[in-house]
Amino acid sequence: MPKAETHFASPERLEKGEIKEQYEKVLSLEHTKEILNSFPIIVVVLNKQRQVVFANDTFVKILGIDEFEDALGQRPGELLNCVNSAILEGGCGTSRNCRYCGVVLTILESQKTGKEQENEARLTTRQQNKIVPLDLHVISKPLLIDKDQFTVVIMMDISTIKRKEYLERTFMHDMINTTWSLSGRIEFFPRDGLNEIQDEYFNRIKIEINKLLDDIQAQRDLLKLDKKELVTEFSEVDSLELIQMIIHTLSTDKTAKGKRIAIxxxxxxxxxxxxxxxLRRSLINLLKNALEASTSDEEVIIGCKQFKNDIEFWVQNKAVLSEEVKSQVFQRFFSTKGLGRGLGTYSVRILVEEHLNGQVNFESSEKIGTIFRIILPVEVN
Known part of the structure; x- marks a missing residue:
């Protein structure tokens, strides 16, 4: 084929007959077709020229064609109808925009290094005359067949995940800003002339606003924790002041109604x-759990003490955990409180052990009730 113009990757292509031979060579590998067709995600095999010489059934169904042989020799972007693949005659990978395409870059890097490469890619495609954005997780891995070099490319559609992440970030950002604004403006509210009961309710409103802000930030941290994006900020903290602050925060919480919290x-x-x-979030979770497990008029105890170079925080209540609960207490989404719960003790363990350099343990018996402990170093290396 004549050489076409390019601003990035090579435009060179093989003729249809050569592509057909490569297709047969891939199929000659025992069980290759059956194995690749069993994947519920897109799997294609490319030649050195980045042309598709095999595609699994999942990709064929997405393309909406009966026989893939009709599409042999095209490149991934062309098959996906990427808008950049039609800019130059050379097709997918040759336009200026292709220099930043995660699909092309991953494939080229894998071909260059001879090693598996992984990346994310954003494509703008055109489907039935409509612009459709596509987010992909791309894995590219070399494959050698009879001294001929091929590349296996796996593509997973993560558009829904990315859209969800964007909405979460936007929602959290707006909620935190709004709550911060409300928290600041309430300080300018005139309190002169309020009677004792009105003043008490005003103070409760302030506590609830701060608690709401703390809850929103806690949910944001949970999302970051799940994505391994959480960043720690270490500073000097007074153990007893922290406990007093936590008790103050939960004083108006519904879990504390009719119960006593003692230091x-x-x-x-x-x-x-x-x-x-x-640390505050971890202790609040443990204290909330203890309050929820307690009955009216029962007392929940929270405390802290020093052991050599460590400090131990603990929360104790009278309820006793069953053997079933004990064995699953740190499992993600396990809960005795119904659906939609079960991140409390799980998140405590992850936060403390992976981000605060500490340990979490518990014991539960008829003699002592249930005690959860957080053990942290006083000084962090």
Whole structure:
């Protein structure tokens, strides 16, 4: 074929007859067709010229064609109707925009290094005269067949995941900004002339606004935690002041209604280096769990004490965990409270052990009730 213009990848292509031979060579590998067709995601095999010499049934169904042989020799972007693949005669990979395409870059890097490569890609495609954005997770891996070099490319549609992440980020950002604004403006509310009951309700409103802000930030942290994007910020924290702050935060929570929260008498005021926000969130989760497991008029105890170079925070209540609950208490989404729950103790363990350099444990018996402990180093290396 005559050489076409390109601003990035090679435009060179093989003729249809050569492509057909490569297609047969791929199919000559025992069980290759059956294995690749079993994947519920897009799998294609490319030659050195980035032309498709095999595509699995999943891709064929997405393309809406009966026989893939009719599409042999095209490139991934052309088959997906990427708008950039039609800019130059050379097709997919040759336009200026293709220099930033995650699909092309992943394939080229894999061909260059001879190693597996992985990346994300954003494509703008045209389907039935409509612009359709596409987000893909791309994996490219070399494949050698009788000294001929091929590339296996796996593409997973992550458009829904990306859209969800965008909506979550936008929602969290707007909610935090709105709540911060409300928290700041309420300070300018005139309190002169309020009677004692009105003043008490005003203070409760302030507490609830701050609690709402804390809950929103906690949900944002959970999302970041799940994506391994959470960043810790260590500072000096007073252990006893932190406990008092947590009790104040939960004083108006529905889980505390009719119950008592007490600070253990032997608790110590100790300075430690940690991420205050993450530790506070972890202790709030444990204290909430203890309150929810307690009945009216029961007391929940929270405390802290020092052991050599470590400090131990603990929360204790009278309820006893069953053997079934004990065995699953740190499992993700396990809950005794119904559907939609079950991130409390799971998140505590991840936050403490992976981000605060600490440990989490518990014990539960008729003699002591249930105690959850968080053990942290006083100084962080």
């Amino acid at each position: 253990a008498k032997d608790s110590v005021s100790l300075k430690l280096k940690t991420d205050e926000r993450l």
